Amino acid sequence: MSVASVAAGMPAPSRFRDAQIEMAHGAGGIASRRLVENLIAPILMGQSSEPLGDAAQVKLGTAQVAFTADSFVVSPLRFPGGSIGELAVNGTANDLAVSGARPEAMVVTFIVEAGLPSVRLGAEVEAMAEAASRAGIAIVGGDTKVVEHGKADGLYITTAGIGRPLSGIRLSPASVRPGDRILLSGPIGDHGITILLARGELDIEAELCSDTRCVFSMVATLAQAAGPSLHWMRDPTRGGVATSLNELARDAALGILIEEASVPVRDSVRGACELLGLDPLHIANEGQFLAVIAADRASAALDAMRATPGGADACIIGEVVEQPQATVLCKSGFGGTRVIDMLVGDPLPRIC
Amino acid sequence: MSVASVAAGMPAPSRFRDAQIEMAHGAGGIASRRLVENLIAPILMGQSSEPLGDAAQVKLGTAQVAFTADSFVVSPLRFPGGSIGELAVNGTANDLAVSGARPEAMVVTFIVEAGLPSVRLGAEVEAMAEAASRAGIAIVGGDTKVVEHGKADGLYITTAGIGRPLSGIRLSPASVRPGDRILLSGPIGDHGITILLARGELDIEAELCSDTRCVFSMVATLAQAAGPSLHWMRDPTRGGVATSLNELARDAALGILIEEASVPVRDSVRGACELLGLDPLHIANEGQFLAVIAADRASAALDAMRATPGGADACIIGEVVEQPQATVLCKSGFGGTRVIDMLVGDPLPRIC
Numbered sequence: 003m004s005v006a007s008v009a010a011g012m013p014a015p016s017r018f019r020d021a022q023i024e025m026a027h028g029a030g031g032i033a034s035r036r037l038v039e040n041l042i043a044p045i046l047m048g049q050s051s052e053p054l055g056d057a058a059q060v061k062l063g064t065a066q067v068a069f070t071a072d073s074f075v076v077s078p079l080r081f082p083g084g085s086i087g088e089l090a091v092n093g094t095a096n097d098l099a100v101s102g103a104r105p106e107a108m109v110v111t112f113i114v115e116a117g118l119p120s121v122r123l124g125a126e127v128e129a130m131a132e133a134a135s136r137a138g139i140a141i142v143g144g145d146t147k148v149v150e151h152g153k154a155d156g157l158y159i160t161t162a163g164i165g166r167p168l169s170g171i172r173l174s175p176a177s178v179r180p181g182d183r184i185l186l187s188g189p190i191g192d193h194g195i196t197i198l199l200a201r202g203e204l205d206i207e208a209e210l211c212s213d214t215r216c217v218f219s220m221v222a223t224l225a226q227a228a229g230p231s232l233h234w235m236r237d238p239t240r241g242g243v244a245t246s247l248n249e250l251a252r253d254a255a256l257g258i259l260i261e262e263a264s265v266p267v268r269d270s271v272r273g274a275c276e277l278l279g280l281d282p283l284h285i286a287n288e289g290q291f292l293a294v295i296a297a298d299r300a301s302a303a304l305d306a307m308r309a310t311p312g313g314a315d316a317c318i319i320g321e322v323v324e325q326p327q328a329t330v331l332c333k334s335g336f337g338g339t340r341v342i343d344m345l346v347g348d349p350l351p352r353i354c
Numbered sequence: 355m356s357v358a359s360v361a362a363g364m365p366a367p368s369r370f371r372d373a374q375i376e377m378a379h380g381a382g383g384i385a386s387r388r389l390v391e392n393l394i395a396p397i398l399m400g401q402s403s404e405p406l407g408d409a410a411q412v413k414l415g416t417a418q419v420a421f422t423a424d425s426f427v428v429s430p431l432r433f434p435g436g437s438i439g440e441l442a443v444n445g446t447a448n449d450l451a452v453s454g455a456r457p458e459a460m461v462v463t464f465i466v467e468a469g470l471p472s473v474r475l476g477a478e479v480e481a482m483a484e485a486a487s488r489a490g491i492a493i494v495g496g497d498t499k500v501v502e503h504g505k506a507d508g509l510y511i512t513t514a515g516i517g518r519p520l521s522g523i524r525l526s527p528a529s530v531r532p533g534d535r536i537l538l539s540g541p542i543g544d545h546g547i548t549i550l551l552a553r554g555e556l557d558i559e560a561e562l563c564s565d566t567r568c569v570f571s572m573v574a575t576l577a578q579a580a581g582p583s584l585h586w587m588r589d590p591t592r593g594g595v596a597t598s599l600n601e602l603a604r605d606a607a608l609g610i611l612i613e614e615a616s617v618p619v620r621d622s623v624r625g626a627c628e629l630l631g632l633d634p635l636h637i638a639n640e641g642q643f644l645a646v647i648a649a650d651r652a653s654a655a656l657d658a659m660r661a662t663p664g665g666a667d668a669c670i671i672g673e674v675v676e677q678p679q680a681t682v683l684c685k686s687g688f689g690g691t692r693v694i695d696m697l698v699g700d701p702l703p704r705i706c
Binding site: 018021022023024025026029030033034037038039042047057058060062063065067069070071072073074075076104107109110111113114115116117118119120123125126127129131134140141142143144145146147150152153154155158160164165166179195256257271325351352353 | 370372373374375376377378379380381386389390393394397398399408410412414415416417419421422424426427429454458459461463465466467470471472475478479480482483486492493494495496498499500501502503505506509510512514516517518535536552619687703705
């Protein structure tokens with residue numbers, strides 16, 4: 003149903019059955035996808051929309067513009083390796099980057115809880131300026147709202163970004179073919195576990211930092227090296243690598259087979275996950291991305307990535323297969339194979 | 355100080371002296387301006403930035419793009435004449451419109467408090483779809499975050515919009531000249547007073563609705579009728595007409611003289627304001643705009659506005675004068691003249 007027909011008095015029949023919004027609806031997993039696909043997207047964007055990517059492609063006159071926005075509600079506001087302000091800039095920059103666009107400009111809005119010390123707001127503004135400078139993005143405008151004490155949690159930040167599509171690539175689940183290789187930019191789970199530990203609710207100490215960073219330079223390298231053989235990219239934030247790959251498998255109607263031993267996970271992340279009964283594949287990342295590349299260019303693309311600053315730990319973690327459709331399988335070191343599902347529930351709330 | 359020099363390790367010297375953020379910093383008046391000009395803009399956007407307009411102008415390759423974002427935290431979520439979703443679409447569309455651009459596409463983000471009934475979220479999503487359809491805007495993407503019960507107030511919405519600059523006009527405080535006329539699109543204060551009454555804290559009943567609407571069609575009519583004689587526009591939301599005109603007077607280093615009797619105010623708004631000791635010129639509007647037009651085109655532009663749907667109540671409320679600089683004066687019906695200041699404090703919190 004199109005937006006126009008909604009306006010014409012025919013509300014879209016909502017297939018969303020949950021009576022109220024719960025934390026899991028914001029966790030990036032199955033519940034989030036259900037909320038977006040069954041309630042929000044059909045009404046706002048029409049049923050015929052493209053699979054939901056990281057950034058929209060908009061034609062503005064003769065120009066093609068990549069356009070995206072994310073809100074950030076991470077708790078705590080500061081954590082080892084980053085802060086909400088840095089995350090807000092990198093997160094939106096990365097959504098543009100993995101959509102195949104060069105991030106160019108950003109507008110930011112703050113929702114501040116009354117009583118927030120000004121130095122804390124100032125620190126986030128500085129973190130944003132530094133992250134934008136590092137990423138080569140101009141922050142061109144913004145807005146500030148203040149709500150009463152108890153109506154927010156210190157500070158929420160929303161960033162919207164626009165960018166220019168890189169030439170020579172066309173990313174879509176429809177471009178993905180059996181045999182394509184799956185590249186991962188580096189070790190997973192650092193961000194989610196860092197946030198969890200920063201809350202101090204667990205009696206675990208680990209030398210761990212968030213991986214928050216802008217991945218555009220690596221994306222550009224990959225696009226250059228693989229050209230049209232680069233078929234798809236995604237930054238596996240909420241819901242982790244498992245959720246991103248499940249979305250790809252579903253959208254492409256293909257299977258994905260990954261080798262557990264080839265997925266880089268730091269010992270501290272693996273240890274925390276074992277203790278908590280979590281799978282590192284479900285943990286959020288804020289400075290990594292997945293790319294699907296045709297087999298004949300995968301090795302050259304990987305070499306180029308590894309030679310790029312920040313890309314030294316990139317690796318091929320698996321490949322696209324014909325069957326079973328819409329499924330992600332993981333081959334363990336012992337030869338067994340298990341199904342990797344999307345994230346269910348919200349084991350790590352408010353990690354971004 | 356540029357963003358680059360901040361990144362190089364030279365933090366901008368903050369001239370912002372308030373120890374913590376208070377409601378007044380989000381009210382759109384003097385405190386808001388101090389926060390933006392002394393803390394946020396110098397760090398994020400550099401000291402050399404243009405006067406802060408409603409939307410930024412970004413060059414993306416060969417294309418000129420107008421780009422803006424606003425967060426909405428209005429309470430209550432629904433009120434006579436509108437709701438947070440409708441407001442969020444119209445507010446960002448209007449920021450693009452009064453910057454002289456045709457609103458084309460929007461991305462939206464939701465921050466939802468856990469426990470919000472799904473039907474309430476669904477109602478806002480539908481309100482947004484309808485408002486976007488009426489305004490001819492495509493909603494192309496979005497994001498949803500959920501925070502724990504007690505960490506938000508039901509629902510906050512952020513909208514970011516991009517648009518294409520209208521040809522034939524160039525809006526800037528620097529274009530404004532003594533003798534220019536000040537046009538107002540219709541009666542003021544409806545939105546702010548409607549929100550106040552909707553909270554039920556006052557024992558006043560009035561037949562009043564928010565004026566929330568997209569003003570682009572009126573803006574386009576005016577741009578067509580006045581061409582380069584259209585010098586400046588602004589939608590007087592938070593802080594009202596008084597604050598917008600004070601910002602213009604300051605940015606243009608000129609004076610502004612308005613005739614009190616020529617400013618349209620409904621009786622119910624005037625009555626509520628008298629009871630509360632508020633000036634209608636300080637009350638927020640969500641469907642009105644101010645325009646400054648060279649004297650020789652003002653009458654023709656006004657006629658064109660009045661012939662446009664929604665523009666029947668437009669009027670000339672005053673003119674630009676040389677002295678006193680950076681000051682707004684109001685001539686009363688009795689011949690006296692008083693200074694109209696920017697909004698101080700936050701008499702009506704969270705009206706958008």
